[in-house]
Amino acid sequence: MARIAFEQMDKRYPGAEGLAVDDLNLEINDGEFLVLVGPSGCGKTTALRCLAGLEDISGGQIIIGDRVVNDLPPKSRDIAMVFQSYALYPHMTVFENMAFSIRMRKRPKPEIDTKVREAAQILGLENLLDRKPGALSGGQRQRVALGRAIVRDPAAFLMDEPLSNLDAKLRVQTRAEIARLHQRLGTTIVYVTHDQVEAMTMGDRIAVMRDGVLQQVGTPKMLYEAPANRFVAGFIGSPAMNFLTGRVRTDGDRVSLALDGLDMPLSGRAAATARTRGNDSELVVGMRPEHFDAADSATDGTISVPATVEVVEFLGNEELIHANVAGNDVVALVPASRGMAVGDNVTLVISDSVVHAFDPTNDAVITVGEGRASPARVSGLTPN
Ligand SMILES: Nc1ncnc2c1ncn2[C@@H]1O[C@H](COP(=O)(O)OP(=O)(O)O)[C@@H](O)[C@H]1O
Ligand SMILES: [Mg+2]
Numbered sequence: 001m002a003r004i005a006f007e008q009m010d011k012r013y014p015g016a017e018g019l020a021v022d023d024l025n026l027e028i029n030d031g032e033f034l035v036l037v038g039p040s041g042c043g044k045t046t047a048l049r050c051l052a053g054l055e056d057i058s059g060g061q062i063i064i065g066d067r068v069v070n071d072l073p074p075k076s077r078d079i080a081m082v083f084q085s086y087a088l089y090p091h092m093t094v095f096e097n098m099a100f101s102i103r104m105r106k107r108p109k110p111e112i113d114t115k116v117r118e119a120a121q122i123l124g125l126e127n128l129l130d131r132k133p134g135a136l137s138g139g140q141r142q143r144v145a146l147g148r149a150i151v152r153d154p155a156a157f158l159m160d161e162p163l164s165n166l167d168a169k170l171r172v173q174t175r176a177e178i179a180r181l182h183q184r185l186g187t188t189i190v191y192v193t194h195d196q197v198e199a200m201t202m203g204d205r206i207a208v209m210r211d212g213v214l215q216q217v218g219t220p221k222m223l224y225e226a227p228a229n230r231f232v233a234g235f236i237g238s239p240a241m242n243f244l245t246g247r248v249r250t251d252g253d254r255v256s257l258a259l260d261g262l263d264m265p266l267s268g269r270a271a272a273t274a275r276t277r278g279n280d281s282e283l284v285v286g287m288r289p290e291h292f293d294a295a296d297s298a299t300d301g302t303i304s305v306p307a308t309v310e311v312v313e314f315l316g317n318e319e320l321i322h323a324n325v326a327g328n329d330v331v332a333l334v335p336a337s338r339g340m341a342v343g344d345n346v347t348l349v350i351s352d353s354v355v356h357a358f359d360p361t362n363d364a365v366i367t368v369g370e371g372r373a374s375p376a377r378v379s380g381l382t383p384n
Pocket of ligand 1: 013014016020038039040041042043044045046047
């Protein structure tokens with residue numbers, strides 16, 4: 001097992017204008033499951049390939065265990081990589097595929113046999129060892145690819161979107177299998193995905209990247225509750241956070257956000273934050289769909305948002321509302337019992353303790369004050 005560290009690491013591809021990875025500083029603890037997440041092209045694969053030694057770095061250093069590995073070839077880094085494409089040898093059996101790398105290392109036959117059977121048992125592949133990849137399902141092939149990595153007993157596993165070729169159901173199942181595998185082996189895993197749900201469900205910690213730049217590192221809960229900027233706030237959480245841009249209005253004790261034709265009173269830390277910005281300053285507030293409810297009016301500690309329902313998506317227990325708020329599309333997830341209908345004029349309410357505020361000039365979070373209480377549903381109220 002090993003600690004891994006990127007220190008001021010840059011990667012520039014020959015001929016490319018910008019950096020694919022820009023000054024990456026990231027420490028991954030021994031035994032940790034770290035997920036690197038971000039939209040396509042943000043540099044996740046590049047960072048992982050640099051760590052694996054498949055790409056040279058352009059600056060800084062990479063440390064695995066106690067060694068700076070900048071100049072070490074991949075095979076000397078004691079890591080195993082699992083890719084999106086499994087690249088199994090089609091003419092070899094599952095056993096032979098899994099045994100391949102340790103056979104190359106000329107390990108004694110009984111040792112190879114034991115390791116392959118142990119890995120097969122962990123992954124539920126015992127009955128498939130004599131099959132060729134062509135006779136396996138996609139999920140089984142992906143497990144063989146994992147097994148091939150496990151038998152090498154590496155200090156760390158590096159996985160690049162290993163589930164993206166699987167259908168939705170199998171993805172959820174294999175996600176849980178990889179999580180169990182990590183619990184069982186305790187080996188450091190660096191896992192790359194563009195899927196924030198995978199990141200949230202699998203990672204001990206998540207590192208969010210954008211355009212080659214690391215945005216924030218933290219536990220799933222930290223990123224959800226206290227995103228550092230508008231990008232992380234919008235990327236983590238599904239459906240995505242709503243953002244409303246307006247001007248702060250202060251009038252004595254009263255603080256509000258002036259939107260197009262709507263003056264939205266603020267309270268709690270949202271009001272405190274707005275006040276620190278000053279009258280007439282521009283402010284972005286962020287509100288998560290699942291923190292809204294529909295009510296008759298605001299109560300203490302809530303902010304109310306008058307809205308017109310435009311689309312209702314029934315989800316069983318809840319319904320997803322697309323509503324018009326002063327010309328903005330706002331998404332809200334409310335209990336299905338609210339019985340919303342298209343055209344309804346409703347008041348959406350949200351606890352002021354879960355409203356985020358951002359600086360429109362640089363998208364940094366500026367929310368002041370404490371109180372990230374879990375949002376209490378306002379109960380017993382109906383749409384007006
Ligand atoms: N071999 C390469 N040569 C030149 N540019 C590349 C190469 N591989 C990736 N890039 C560029 O580097 C950036 C990061 O790519 P990548 O690491 O693959 O992103 P991600 O895995 O997050 O989708 C992108 O702009 C991509 O076009
Ligand atoms: Mg990639």
